[in-house]
Amino acid sequence: MSTTDLSTLYRGYIACLNEQNWPTLGTFVHEDVHYNDKRIGLSGYREMLERDFRQIPDLHFNIQLLVAGSHLIASRLNFDCTPQGTFLDLPVNGKKVRFTENVFYQWRDGKIEQVWSVIDKAAVEAQL
């Protein structure tokens, strides 16, 4: 797939998350998806995202940087939101925090099959 097509597909995936359009998630995410080297599968992936939105009602994914290869996308995501209770093992308890996530996605047959994510926990800690 061209890098432009893959970028367009990725923006569609992010729109799907922001709309919490879970029935469409399987259009973008492989049945056998792995997250940080662990197989969680499409259903586990959806559960993870649904949990994220329960924990962070105003969660919104904003793409700051995007680099696409033929099968790999790297994205820097910005978040400006208010996690309830404990988030990343930190007592955020509804405080507004800003943080970023640098994340890689490996694609196969037009779907995400591997995700390697690092969330900036230190930035959240520094705001508490």
Add this chain to the structure above:
Amino acid sequence: MSTTDLSTLYRGYIACLNEQNWPTLGTFVHEDVHYNDKRIGLSGYREMLERDFRQIPDLHFNIQLLVAGSHLIASRLNFDCTPQGTFLDLPVNGKKVRFTENVFYQWRDGKIEQVWSVIDKAAVEAQL
């Protein structure tokens, strides 16, 4: 610059770090470089790296994933090393730890002018 040329340049930069070849650092890093949105300049960048190697004598940068655009590179780096004392505000004290860093580099005129890095602090915590 082509994405292949930029990838080659980036691998040269990583080799420079692993050799601790500080006199050559300015070949790869802009005089006015910013790190996580803060201007630290080439001298500040070199000091940061020298400090890293003092704190982690067996520090070695391993590229796991690499995506190059025309002016942007994203890289996932693997580390398997033994930080002395406190590292990322954690009492590592010479324990062997494995962790990753997902990092973006913006290039201008063949040099790195912006770095946006997230290190997986939670992974280090989980090993202590």
